[in-house]
Amino acid sequence: MPVIKKANTTIGLPGTFSCRLQPNDTRDDVQSIAAQIYEGLSFGAGDAVIGVNPVTDDVENLSRVLDTVYGVIDKFNIPTQGCVLAHVTTQIEAIRRGAPGGLIFQSICGSEKGLKSSASSWRCSMKRGRWGRSLTASPGRTVFTLKPGRARRFPLALTSAPTR
16 A cells, blocks of 8 residues: 655655665764765665754754755755754754754654653644644645654654644
């Protein structure tokens, strides 16, 4: 059963394959990150997302990384979306302060028991995600990408989010 989602690009269509480009640097050096983006794009990677795992989780660093990612995306009009895999509150604050935003990342528990124990955190994240949706550049409905434990990532359309 296909799972089709759209942010800036549509992924999950039958007969297609999308991949994440992960340009990480141990010092969050933006020149290194940019070089890795160019290299990955030369192999056709990054159509699903260009997602950076930052070393430092603070607003200024995330802003620099997002500026770098979107500098490349915008310069060449690349049909993809960017993301930094930092804490959701740091991501949204960076976007609120003017950093470009595409997908907002959030790790979640990989089990039903874990999800139940973090229900208030989940609801808080979803509220932030709805707020973040108004700040991102993605024309599609999907702006939140979730990573459940050690399972694979999946994007979430915020209109289908659980509410209470």
